Amino acid sequence: MENMDKPLTKNIRPDRVFATLADYESTGGYQGLRKAVTQLQPKDVQQWVKDAGLRGRGGAGFGTGLKWSMVPVDDDSSQTRYLIANADEMEPGTFKDRLLMEQDPHQLIEGIIIAAYAVQASIAYIFLRSEYHLAALRLETALRGARAKGYLGEHILNSEFSLEIHLHTSAGRYICGEETALLNALEGKRATPRAKPPFAVVSGLWGRPTVINNVETLCNVPHILNYGVEWYRGLSMGADQGTKLFGASGRIKHPGLWELPMGVPIREIIEEHAGGMQDGYKLRGFLPGGASTDFLLPEHLDVVMDYEAVAKAGSRMGTGTMIILDDRTCPVQMVLNLEQFFAQESCGWCTPCRDGLPWTVTLLKDIIAGRGRLEDLDILSGLTRMLGPGNTFCALAPGAMEPLQSALKYFRKDFERYIAEDNAVVESA
Amino acid sequence: MKEPIEKPDFEGLSLAEIREIKAGMSHYEDKTAASIEALKIIQKHRRWVSDECLVAVAELLEMSSAQLEGVATFYNLIYRQPVGKTVIHYCNSVTCWMLGAEDISERLCRYLNVELGEISADGEYTVLPIVCLGACDHAPVVLVGDKLKLDVTENAVNEIFGR
Amino acid sequence: MARIEIDGQSYDVQDGDNLLSSCLSLGLDLPYFCWHPAMGSAGACRQCAIIQYKDAEDQRGRLVMACMTPVKEAMRISIDAEQARQFRSDNIELLMTNHPHDCPVCEEGGECHLQDMTVMTGHTFRRYRGRKRTHNNQNLGPFINHEMNRCIACYRCVRFYDEYAGGKDLQVLGMHNNVYFGRFEDGALENEFSGNLVEVCPTGVFTDKTFSARYTRKWDLQTAPSICIHCSLGCNTAPGERYGELRRIINRYHGEINGYFLCDRGRFGYGFVNSQKRIVMPGIKGQTETTAEIAENHFRNLLKYAKSVIGIGSPRASLEANFALRSLVGEANFFLGLEDAEHTLLNAIVEILFNGGIRSPSLRETEQADAVLIMGEDVTHSAPRLALSLRQAVRNASFDMAHKMHIPLWQDAAIRQLGPIRSPLFIASICSTRLDDVATGTYQGSPDDIARFGFAIAHCLDESAAEPVDLSEDEKSLARSIAKALKQAQRPLIVSGTSCLSVAVIQAAYNVAKALPAQDKQLTFTLPECNSLGLAIMNGRPLQQAFDSINDGLADTVVILENDLYRRASHQSVDGFLEKAAHVVVIDNLENQTVGRAELVLPAATFAESEGTLVNNEGRAQRYFPVYPAADPIRGSWQWLTRLENSQWRHHHALTAACASAFPYLAAIVHAAPQTDNIIKGSKIPRQPHRYSGRTAMHANIKVSEPGQPQDMETPFAFSMEGAMAHVQPALLPVIWAPGWNSNQAINKFQQETGGHLRDGDAGARLIKPSGSHLPWFGHIPPAFEPEPGLWRIMSLPHIFGSEELSLQSTPLAERLPDLCVLLNPQDAESLGVDPGDPIEICDPARNFLLKFPVNIEKTLPRGLLGITAGRPEFQPLKFLDQVTLNKANPEQQPNSEAPL
Ligand SMILES: Cc1cc2nc3c(=O)[nH]c(=O)nc-3n(C[C@H](O)[C@H](O)[C@H](O)COP(=O)(O)O)c2cc1C
Ligand code: SF4
Ligand code: FES
Secondary structure (H helix, E strand, O other), rough: OOOOOOOOOOOOOOOOOOOHHHHHHHHHOOOHHHHHHOOOOHHHHHHHHHHHEEOOOOOOOOHHHHHHHOOOOOOOOOOEEEEEEEEOOOOOOHHHHHHHHHHHHHHHHHHHHHHHHOOOEEEEEEEOOOOHHHHHHHHHHHHHHHHHOOOEEEOOHHHHHHHHEEEEEEOOOOOHOOHHHHEEEOOOOOOOOOOOOOOOOEEEEEEOOOEEEEHHHHHHHHHHHHHHHHHHHHOOOOOOOEEEEEEEEOOOOOEEEEEEEOOOOOHHHHHHHOOOOOOOOEEEEEOEEEOOOOOEHHOOOEEEOOOHHHHHOHHHHHHOOEEEEEEOOOHHHHHHHHHHHHHHHOOOOOOHHHHHHHHHHHHHHHHHHHOOOHHHHHHHHHHHHHHHOOOOOOOOOHHHHHHHHHHHHHOOHHHHHHHHOOOOOOOOO | OOOOOOOHHHHOOOOOOHHHHHHHOOOOHHHHHHHHHHHHHHHHHHHOOOOOHHHHHHHHOOOOHHHHHHHHOOOOOOOOOOOOEEEEEEOOOOOHHHHHHHHHHHHHHHOOOOOOOEEEEOOEEEEEOOOOOOOOOHHOOOOOOOOEOOOOOOOHHHHHOOO | EEEEEEEEEEEEEEOOOOOHHHHHOOOOOOOOOOOOOOOEOOOOOOOOEEEEEEOOOOOEEEEHHHHHOOOOOOOEEEEHHHHHHHHHHHHHHHHHHHHOOOHHHOOOOOOOOOHHHHHOOOOOOOOOOOOOOOOOOOOOOOOOEEOHHOOOOOHHHHHHHHOOOOOOOOOOOOOHHOOEEEOOOOOOOOOOOOOOOHHHHOOOOOEEEEEEEOOOOHOEEEEEEEOOOOOOOOEEEEEEOOOOEEEEEEOEOOOOOOOOOOOOHHHHHHHHOOOOOOOOOOOOOOOOOOHHHHHHHHHHHHHHHHHOEEOOOOOOOOHHHHHHHHHHHHHHHEHHHOOOHHHHHHHHHHHHHHHHHOOOOOOHHHHOOOEEEEEEOHHHOOOOHHHHHHHHOOHHHHHHHHHHHOOOOOOOHHOOOOOOOOOEEEEEEOOOOOOHOOOOOOEOOHHHHHHHHHHHHHHHOOOOOOOOOOOOHHHHHHHHHHHHHHHOOEEEEEEEOOOOOOOHHHHHHHHHHHHOOOOOOEEEEOOOOOOOHHHHOOEEEEEEEHHHHHHOOOEEEEEEEEOHHHHOOOHHHHHHHHHHHEEEEEEOEOOOHHOOHHHHHEEEHHHHHHHEEOOOOOEEEEEEOOOOOOOOOOOOOHHHHHOOOOOOOOOHHHHHHHHHHHHHHHHHHHHHOOOOHHHHOOOOOOOOOOOOOOOOOOOOOOOOOOOOOOOOOOOEEOOOOOOOOOOOHHHHHOOEEOOOOOOOOHHHHHHHOOOOOOOOOOEEEEEOOEEEEEOOOOOOOOOOOOOOOOEEEEEEEEEHHHOOOHHHOHHHHHHOOOOOOOEOOOOOOOOOOOOOOOOEEEOOOOOEEEEEEEEOOOOOOOOOOEEEEEEEOOOOOOOOOEEEEEEEEEOOOOOOOOOOO
């Protein structure tokens, strides 16, 4: 049992030859599933995952076992329930689910089957973003393999439990990753988010109970079942449980992705695993968990990657994949790039997001082009409050405001310099 | 066998398209759920979705054309205008932007002598921006058709067109 | 009830409601856009933000959207908190980044919800310096303008058009701040309720195209409460006039009938009032110049010297006008002006409604039905607004489901997401209907077969009801399953009507209703015209007897009230009758064939220039009032009939009272409008808003001195802006307006609760009192229809735009007429060798040529039937149930689509 401290990536080889079904089975693959369907009740599986302390890896960190337990079981048991693996991964700077699906597709499939068993879902979808062609190919192959081996389909491993998994490829929109927008996308509709409540666990796909989990979240599940709660709780070095894929991109020596224990210090990720900044570049700041998280500064390097710890430092762990801002990249232009992304990906449903983000973009462009005024910074701060959590229909706009609000706080001088100098920098974007 | 592009048959769609769309429908509780897949099937065969095709698909899925258009115009990867045989998507999101995405797009456009969204004279290529392709550790990246090119450099033209 | 605290004050509000609706019900001002009382919450616009406090200690609170937050006992909220005010004003600022500053040229200006909300939130200063996004507009047909740049993306239009009204051709396209509300391509909006977009849209994206041509600001329109005259439902309307022209019609809220919505016929069918065909002068055959006095004298003399005078009334004239005629000619000489079959049918309906012991529901009540059976009607075409209500009724099952899942009913999207869970709706009709898309089951057959099918359902419900023989197995099993669904319902509703011209259908519908076990069951009939029921209650004689009395020489003079007899009976019989009559007097408002044959024509005011009482299909008497004075010498029909010296009634209210005492069933009509009669002498209600402009100038081209305002001696309203609005019951308000609320949304201020009844009650007096007794079972079951080889039966199918007499004369509607063609079953078409579009010759059984029209195939039309559009003059020689033969025609010859009107 090699690499017990890196359960998620133990099958991922440096040469990037992906793990076949046999490879996967040879390292304990599908043992968790066997245990679940032959020895445990669905409620027990939920309890194991709850006890393991697994929190969603899609960004919000909601307790996975708790989410599963919210699926109503008392009423009509003949009603279809759905499980969805959220493989939309479109948040800029995030590239973790791709690796898991391309290199070890069975891990996700086993996770889905166990999760479906836990909530007694009979149909599962993998909601995959369209551009992940390789992942689609490998998942299709893996699904066929799993079906052939009786891990999937009717009477899985001769149990009472049956499940069908469909691979659904999307047509590209960041908002599809938002779980209720995803439901609409899957139903073939415009992917505007839905009001909550009712929550998807009660009324999701076609009005039926539906659990939506991130790919990485689901990939944790087989190991919890296979090696047990105690083992899982021993993996972490912080307040949250398990390991997580952490990544970094930007002007660092070795951009990449590493499976590390929860609670790992940020400094270790950037300086050791990523090898520090490229020569000639200095670290100016970083977005710790993708495009929709607040900037942190070098002074935050000793913060550890735990949901609470990062929150205390003023940001979010998000997806755990960092975007590094170096000293030669203009933070204002970087924020413009991010806001252009969010403005373009706004679904157009609610006013603050639909009309506020384009205004943010206009203001940033004006500032960069030398047309800015000092009041514009007040308007921008006003917008960060206006588009804040709870004020919009979904979390896209508040996410969009995180890098902006922290940039205004930490890099205000850069904004002011544009305004003061009055020198039209022809923006590249 | 190649699908006819100009001369559609039954209902404006080819039999192969109809067959594939119908197969897709079986994965969902209702027909309209196959709408996005159906549009992608059309694109697989014809690269883009013309008005006529959209109307025909809507009919097949028992939706109104306006409903299907509402779906088609929501999603980024449904083309309602013609594109080249291969669409080159260069990522313009944050990390790729930082590492030179705009430069790459300019090089590609200059080489093909097109603006973004146009079809190159030989009908082969269209260059479009796309949001983060989830390969930021290899930024900048470009998706050429369904092949991902990683760590693209100033030699983008060479790396992509092999020239 | 829950007690909540708003800005430090305690209020009692409805449990289960959302806070926005509660605040508005309390009369508090809270801005909103996407929420609509009939359509629930969407949470999209984010305009209704308020602060919610966790508990008594919480000082900061949390910003929430009022429309998405359920009322909870003891909750504390603030509308006034600075943070909430700021947010609402900032939100408007965001909407304004794209909204053009074109209020001066925008037709919404002055009644614009966006203007009102902008002022209310105090957003007055523009900080945005960027460009505004622009859109191309679409041509949406003759009714609706499209100006997409003004869109604030509240999503109300598509939520109404698609989700509420079932129209699929208007959708939201695009995304981010480039969302576009429109069609796939240019073209007329297909849905029959498209006109409501004008009122549902809070800005000027969708405006009334028929109004544009002769546009006037809301504050410059003269308005009075009115009733739609284009079908039997009696929706309440607010017509607006300027310069003696009717400019538009908008919805007038009625809590029991139309609520917030009208159909397109009712909204856009008013053009006949301004039409070239209006009779504006009296006419005496053979004389060129006639004045009102001469005409009146002529009329007087005719009556004086006549051997005997008969009067023919009208289902499209008011009770009072009909009663005045009846009084003039005497009870024995009064004929209802309905052709025999319709006359008999209406009598049967009156009998069932008044003595059948089953409640006839209002539209609001029909929306509560949890199972519906429609027998013989395509309601979208015969009583359009009812179709919109039935479309809501099918949602009741999903409301029950939502209730079980603790989803509040105003969470509209959440309920729709539960999937197509529908309350049963069954439709038995001649061919497919516009409600089939939400029907659980449909049955198509000839009128006789529909009746038989109904009798079968009744028998399944109650074995003592008569049973038809020889039903097919399919029919039997469908009847059984319908009976089962109806039996399980708590509030079942049976809908039938006159479209099949079949007493058997009506009786079968009654049998089904009677057989239902539910306590709370209802039965409703759709009728042909706006006062069909009122007229039928008057017990006149059928038209044929009028013909007979002239033909037999019993009478020599006839007075015809607002009735084109050529629409009622065959050409020959009407021709013969009018020829035989020595003197024919016609009182009407539009030229028509009957008018053309009159010796004396008296120009009658339309609904817009006169007052009267109408009885709708539910048995509700309602009063309409003149919007503007009729241009001299046009008068209300009742005035022509009561001006003669033998008349006892100088005033309309006296006439109403006399009519009420003449017919016990009509006793309540004196209450048809709230408290009108006793305020006539006191201060009057102004028809012109207090901002009405240009009064001193509008006639300056004729005369420099300002003419005195016309006096209204008949109603509580003044043709003026002077008067008192303060204590007027909402049901009598000509214009809905409240300080700060210039748009139609001001209605919130006049309802008991949002979307509920008007304060002080909705207008109208229900004439039908529930009686305990029932009628015995009907047992006259017609034999099944058997197509005879070579013969087809004519089926006149109503059409919303093609069938009603007056709206047919309105230009914008004419553009939406159905194609002039006849419908055939595909097998019949095949047997005749005709393809769609081929002309076909229609002959009588003796093979005399009648007409030629192109054929259209209607899959659901049973064999042996030939469908035509009811009420279209082009089909005139063909009458419902006539037998005809058909022949494929030589396509070279042009079909005679231009039949005389
Ligand atoms: C705008 C937006 C985009 C999102 N995109 C993704 C995504 O691509 N993948 C993902 O797993 N979660 C995404 N999420 C989070 C999901 O809504 C949801 O919380 C998650 O899939 C739940 O899974 P978990 O509990 O396993 O983390 C997104 C959320 C928002 C607001
Ligand atoms: S915040 Fe509003 S407009 Fe933006 S993506 Fe979410 S729902 Fe759509
Ligand atoms: S009315 Fe509440 S969000 Fe629109």
